[in-house]
Amino acid sequence: MRKLALVAVLVAAGVTTARAQTQLVIVSGLGGDPRYTREFSALATALAQAARDRGGMPDSAITWFGEASAPQGEGPWYRGTSTRANVEQTLGRLAARESEEQLVLVLIGHGSGEGAQTRISLPGPDLTAADFARLLDAFGDRRVAFINMTSASGDMLPVVAARGRVVVTATKSAFERNESRFGRFFVDALSKDGADSDKDERVSLFEAFHYADAETKRFYESEQRIATEHPQMADEGQLARRFFLSAGAAGAASTDPRVVALYAERAKLEERITALRARKAEMTVEAYEAELERLLVSLAEKSQEIRRLERGS
Amino acid sequence: MRRWALTLLVVPSLALAQADSLTTRLTAAIALHERGERARATRAFSQFIDIYNASAARLTSRELVAVAIACTYLGIDDPQLFKDALTAFDRAIAVDPRNIDARVRLAELFLGKYNSGDAKATLRDALAQDASYVPALVAEARRRDFDQEPGADSLLARALRADAEHVAARTLGARLRADVEDFAGANREIQRALRADPQAAEALAFGVALAVVTGDSSTAQTLRARFTSRYPRDARAHVATAELLARVRQYAQAASVARQGTTADPSSWAAHSTLGLNLLRLGEVADARRSLETAFAGDPYNVWVKNTLDLLDTYGEYDEITHGRFRFVIEKPESRLLSLYLGPLMDRAFDTFVRRYGFTPDGPVRVEVYRSHADFSVRTVGLAGLGALGVSFGNTIAFDSPAARDAGAFNWGSTAWHELAHTFTLGATDMRVPRWLSEGLSVYEERRARKGWGQGVTPAFLQAYASGRLVPASRLNDGFVRPEYPQQVLFSYYQASLVCELIAQEFGEKALLDMLQGYRAGQTTEQVIRNVLRMDLPALDRRFDAYMQERFGRTLAVLGDESPNVSQRMPSQALVARAAVQPRNYGVQLAVGRALMQRGDTAVSVAALERARALFPEYAGGDGPYPLLARALLARGDKLGASQLLLAMRDLGEFPHDAHELLGDLLLQTGDTARAAEAFEDAMFVNPYDIGRHETLAALYARLGNHAKAVRERLAVLALNPVDRAQAFYLLAVAQRDAGDVASARRSVLRALEEAPHFERAQELLLALRARGGGP
Numbered sequence A: 001m002r003k004l005a006l007v008a009v010l011v012a013a014g015v016t017t018a019r020a021q022t023q024l025v026i027v028s029g030l031g032g033d034p035r036y037t038r039e040f041s042a043l044a045t046a047l048a049q050a051a052r053d054r055g056g057m058p059d060s061a062i063t064w065f066g067e068a069s070a071p072q073g074e075g076p077w078y079r080g081t082s083t084r085a086n087v088e089q090t091l092g093r094l095a096a097r098e099s100e101e102q103l104v105l106v107l108i109g110h111g112s113g114e115g116a117q118t119r120i121s122l123p124g125p126d127l128t129a130a131d132f133a134r135l136l137d138a139f140g141d142r143r144v145a146f147i148n149m150t151s152a153s154g155d156m157l158p159v160v161a162a163r164g165r166v167v168v169t170a171t172k173s174a175f176e177r178n179e180s181r182f183g184r185f186f187v188d189a190l191s192k193d194g195a196d197s198d199k200d201e202r203v204s205l206f207e208a209f210h211y212a213d214a215e216t217k218r219f220y221e222s223e224q225r226i227a228t229e230h231p232q233m234a235d236e237g238q239l240a241r242r243f244f245l246s247a248g249a250a251g252a253a254s255t256d257p258r259v260v261a262l263y264a265e266r267a268k269l270e271e272r273i274t275a276l277r278a279r280k281a282e283m284t285v286e287a288y289e290a291e292l293e294r295l296l297v298s299l300a301e302k303s304q305e306i307r308r309l310e311r312g313s
Numbered sequence B: 001m002r003r004w005a006l007t008l009l010v011v012p013s014l015a016l017a018q019a020d021s022l023t024t025r026l027t028a029a030i031a032l033h034e035r036g037e038r039a040r041a042t043r044a045f046s047q048f049i050d051i052y053n054a055s056a057a058r059l060t061s062r063e064l065v066a067v068a069i070a071c072t073y074l075g076i077d078d079p080q081l082f083k084d085a086l087t088a089f090d091r092a093i094a095v096d097p098r099n100i101d102a103r104v105r106l107a108e109l110f111l112g113k114y115n116s117g118d119a120k121a122t123l124r125d126a127l128a129q130d131a132s133y134v135p136a137l138v139a140e141a142r143r144r145d146f147d148q149e150p151g152a153d154s155l156l157a158r159a160l161r162a163d164a165e166h167v168a169a170r171t172l173g174a175r176l177r178a179d180v181e182d183f184a185g186a187n188r189e190i191q192r193a194l195r196a197d198p199q200a201a202e203a204l205a206f207g208v209a210l211a212v213v214t215g216d217s218s219t220a221q222t223l224r225a226r227f228t229s230r231y232p233r234d235a236r237a238h239v240a241t242a243e244l245l246a247r248v249r250q251y252a253q254a255a256s257v258a259r260q261g262t263t264a265d266p267s268s269w270a271a272h273s274t275l276g277l278n279l280l281r282l283g284e285v286a287d288a289r290r291s292l293e294t295a296f297a298g299d300p301y302n303v304w305v306k307n308t309l310d311l312l313d314t315y316g317e318y319d320e321i322t323h324g325r326f327r328f329v330i331e332k333p334e335s336r337l338l339s340l341y342l343g344p345l346m347d348r349a350f351d352t353f354v355r356r357y358g359f360t361p362d363g364p365v366r367v368e369v370y371r372s373h374a375d376f377s378v379r380t381v382g383l384a385g386l387g388a389l390g391v392s393f394g395n396t397i398a399f400d401s402p403a404a405r406d407a408g409a410f411n412w413g414s415t416a417w418h419e420l421a422h423t424f425t426l427g428a429t430d431m432r433v434p435r436w437l438s439e440g441l442s443v444y445e446e447r448r449a450r451k452g453w454g455q456g457v458t459p460a461f462l463q464a465y466a467s468g469r470l471v472p473a474s475r476l477n478d479g480f481v482r483p484e485y486p487q488q489v490l491f492s493y494y495q496a497s498l499v500c501e502l503i504a505q506e507f508g509e510k511a512l513l514d515m516l517q518g519y520r521a522g523q524t525t526e527q528v529i530r531n532v533l534r535m536d537l538p539a540l541d542r543r544f545d546a547y548m549q550e551r552f553g554r555t556l557a558v559l560g561d562e563s564p565n566v567s568q569r570m571p572s573q574a575l576v577a578r579a580a581v582q583p584r585n586y587g588v589q590l591a592v593g594r595a596l597m598q599r600g601d602t603a604v605s606v607a608a609l610e611r612a613r614a615l616f617p618e619y620a621g622g623d624g625p626y627p628l629l630a631r632a633l634l635a636r637g638d639k640l641g642a643s644q645l646l647l648a649m650r651d652l653g654e655f656p657h658d659a660h661e662l663l664g665d666l667l668l669q670t671g672d673t674a675r676a677a678e679a680f681e682d683a684m685f686v687n688p689y690d691i692g693r694h695e696t697l698a699a700l701y702a703r704l705g706n707h708a709k710a711v712r713e714r715l716a717v718l719a720l721n722p723v724d725r726a727q728a729f730y731l732l733a734v735a736q737r738d739a740g741d742v743a744s745a746r747r748s749v750l751r752a753l754e755e756a757p758h759f760e761r762a763q764e765l766l767l768a769l770r771a772r773g774g775g776p
Helices: A002-018 A034-053 A084-096 A129-137 A156-160 A182-191 A205-222 A257-278 A285-312 B002-010 B022-034 B038-058 B061-074 B081-095 B100-112 B116-129 B134-147 B152-162 B167-179 B183-196 B201-213 B217-230 B236-247 B251-264 B269-281 B285-298 B303-317 B332-357 B373-381 B412-428 B435-449 B459-466 B473-481 B487-507 B509-520 B525-533 B537-558 B572-581 B586-598 B602-615 B625-635 B639-652 B659-669 B673-683 B691-704 B707-719 B725-738 B742-755 B760-772
Strands: A022-028 A062-066 A078-081 A102-108 A144-148 A165-169 A232-235 B318-323 B326-331 B365-370 B390-392 B396-400
Touching: A022 A034, A022 A084, A034 A062, A034 A102, A034 A182, A062 A084, A078 A084, A084 A102, A084 A129, A102 A129, A129 A144, A129 A156, A144 A156, A156 A165, A156 A232, A165 A205, A182 A205, A205 A232, A257 A285, A285 B742, A285 B760, B022 B038, B022 B061, B038 B061, B038 B081, B061 B081, B061 B100, B081 B100, B100 B116, B100 B134, B116 B134, B134 B152, B134 B167, B152 B167, B167 B183, B167 B201, B167 B236, B183 B201, B201 B217, B201 B236, B217 B236, B236 B251, B236 B269, B251 B269, B269 B285, B269 B303, B285 B303, B303 B318, B303 B373, B318 B332, B326 B332, B332 B365, B332 B412, B332 B435, B332 B509, B332 B707, B365 B373, B365 B412, B373 B390, B373 B396, B390 B412, B396 B412, B412 B435, B412 B509, B435 B473, B435 B487, B435 B509, B459 B487, B459 B537, B473 B487, B473 B525, B473 B537, B487 B509, B487 B525, B487 B537, B509 B525, B525 B537, B572 B586, B572 B602, B586 B602, B586 B625, B602 B625, B625 B639, B639 B659, B659 B673, B659 B691, B673 B691, B691 B707, B691 B725, B707 B725, B725 B742, B725 B760, B742 B760
Parallel strands: A022 A062, A022 A102, A062 A078, A102 A144, A144 A165, B326 B365, B365 B396
Antiparallel strands: A165 A232, B318 B326, B390 B396
């Protein structure tokens, strides 16, 4: 039963982390061509909007550095040019704050280089994988998601990855240098419907990654092109499923003892469903489905009752 | 030459016995082989190796050729010895570069081992030495035929001018004529060859084949007896017969004869491969594999067999789905998706054709769908590079999946319909229908099946007709089997369908059925036309010309040049003036309209495009006036007008594959939900891989109350592996509930909740379904 106990711990931990405050820092680099400049800007804007509108994040928790010196796009998130100095200063400031805040750092643009010298093209000096590793180390034990959606980003993964960090790159190596589609789908996952595969009304970084990965593959297949990007994710602390681009403000817990009891019963049912799914291969289809239905009906009834009581209160 | 060196150590003394005439000994060894005394023949051939090893340096060029020929016989049982034959030929040529016979025999060895590239180079050298050397001319004709290069006929004619009784030339001539189903001509050639040499093996073998295919059983029996008595234990007559039977699509009979060949001569690898390939055409995959593996072990040079075996190795990656009267064989990644559409489509086609042709195929029809065009090509002809989209072997049909080509490149639904029509026309005639009629009927059936399907008339077709580049109706088969230019095959498909339309229109549908019955009875095209249409072949040609003039005469008069002298660089005024000069020239009006539109003069371009449309209203191609006019209408926001125009275009003939979705979108935006659904439904036979389209169509069908199709669309979404599987299962459950299938809905909603246990709407649906009592 060691496995079940672990699941229970994770569920409990999920409640805690969902409540953590989040800081989103978007760094969009040089376009080098008006089309890319527009596209990077549009992606950054869409991501910031999703964080605010879907994740409920306050504008003050969203920072966007881009190619232009003047504010661009919609929204109040634009904080200036994406220079190395600006990015370093902001990350340093956030790291220095004494809080439980989690950080989501997103890179949009063109990438180049190899290994620790993999870089994002910025106005002025670039930032490399080694730079980001150093900057993120300053966050200590705090949860960090590093999402590098640039081309040729793959080599950054092993350099930046660490326990307590979710690291995503659009490509598997520095040699996948063609224009990347992954970023668009990743932002789609957070800004549109379709990625919330567990239907908990939130899109975790895990769900966003898998949505974008699947849609990237589908893009190359449907266009009958050879895939020139293979997204990857490092998630040493198994955080991605519980990491959300959201304010983390949870509603007040119910004090109604009936609701508290129903939540407890529902949690037990969830554990039993998880355990049943783990045994699926060992069971006959009929036995599995009968038991699954019994548990899911009970779960649905509990959920219905919880909703009824919560709405009533 | 490692093998030869080893032999030298064992029997050096034999070298001393080198004959004064190796060619005499070779003739004797060949005679043993032909008489079926294979063991003795092998011993005799083996001695040539010993002689070579002992005294290669002293052998003359002719003697080296004899050694090489002996090696080719030994190569039947040990294919590695073909390499030694090659070495001996090379040496023979090195010893005497003027030995043209050595070069020609070397080329023949290359051709026998399917290496036409080296055969070509070798024959080039031979013909450079003597451009009128008949065996070289015949071998080069064979090589060109092998490579499907033009010129085989003229080379053969040159050879026969030099030696009218050349047996190999006459035999090859017979084969070439048989290829175009001119069996009478082929027979004349073979009779002449046999008069020159009544015992010639290849001529006798092909004579048997011709007699079998033309149903002349007494001649077949006589020639077979003569062949067998002269060449016992020889499968060449079986192989020639099986190959020719396969050529005329008599695959079952071909397999049977090839099987007899493997019994007559178990080391006839050609008999094994012919058996294997024909079994595969019959859908007997396991037996086919066994024969092909035997063939390949004996003849590892056969690229057709190798490719086919490689393909068979991939069959584990296919699903075999039994669907009523069909067995679908589709690659796993798309079998669930494609079978959703293929099943109902094939059912409808089957029922239509049973009614139409009064024939029901025996057993299930095997339908193979290939995601790789190269695999389809290997399945069809054993090699990559076939241009066709589909093939019918009778009860087995195969075609490209929509994934095999660029998105939207072809309509896989109409392709499947076309191929299944062949299954019926082939079956109804005992596989005797000629290619032109079978293709003509298939295209004709496509057009009748669905709006926007099936080839329609094109300017290029009419220009080919006007310039006399179409084959006469009475010789349409030539347009398929021996086209004079690449486009002629394509034109022949449409022309054949027009001949069918003409016959249906002027003689009634029954005449087409009577023609099929005539072919079934073994009649020639001449007899069929005379018996059913009561006319001779020249009269058919005249009737077809009259039909063309009646149907397209007005258009032919205004078609204009293929490349009118209209340049993008001309000023707008000059373009308008150019159009005014030739108002009744379709090519000019279209080119002017297009040029004006490309530079943004949309309003002015419309007048020219409207004139082009009025001049050639039947042409619905993507490069005609309709799409440009639709663009002009859209430019001024007239979506209704554009959709009406596209509908009119679709009703005319083969609709451009990428236009279905545009039409669907426009109809949707103009509120014509029913026809929008129809257009999106059509689009699925062009590109079924767009999840968004399936979701749109599912919602449309739900709105239209067509719940069965809404369910199908939701299943299609799931078959495409959406990221949000919980949502996809939930929406499937909703569709199934709406269709009244509560049990399936309950299973689907459980799948949704299995993925996402907290999915609130799915939970509500599950509880509601339980309340309705749908058991799993």
